[in-house]
Amino acid sequence: MQQKLLHAQKLLEGVTMANFGLLEKHADEIIVLSKRNEWRVLQTPEYMRFSDELRRNAETIIRHAQKKNLDGAALAYLQMTLNCVECHKYVREVR
Numbered sequence: 286m287q288q289k290l291l292h293a294q295k296l297l298e299g300v301t302m303a304n305f306g307l308l309e310k311h312a313d314e315i316i317v318l319s320k321r322n323e324w325r326v327l328q329t330p331e332y333m334r335f336s337d338e339l340r341r342n343a344e345t346i347i348r349h350a351q352k353k354n355l356d357g358a359a360l361a362y363l364q365m366t367l368n369c370v371e372c373h374k375y376v377r378e379v380r
Contacts, residue, residue: 289318292318295310297362299358300362303355305353308349313343324336326376327376345357346358
């Protein structure tokens with residue numbers, strides 16, 4: 286969790302500073318983290334959907350960063366953040 290938060294904070298820094306390299310790096314790190322076994326705290330279809338959506342949003346951040354599209358990267362970051370909030374709500378309810 287702490288690593289995910291660190292990368293999410295770095296993404297926010299990348300958005301606010303228009304640092305596209307930072308956006309690419311930390312979006313990729315989130316994708317890598319989300320594929321690790323310790324990431325999978327639940328084995329439900331809903332949880333898998335949340336994880337897939339997180340990866341799609343991170344991939345979108347990377348695509349926009351490569352195109353130097355700050356608005357697109359910012360929107361994808363916002364969507365990823367909302368996904369995180371919804372997923373954490375879901376995990377708390379299921380547990």
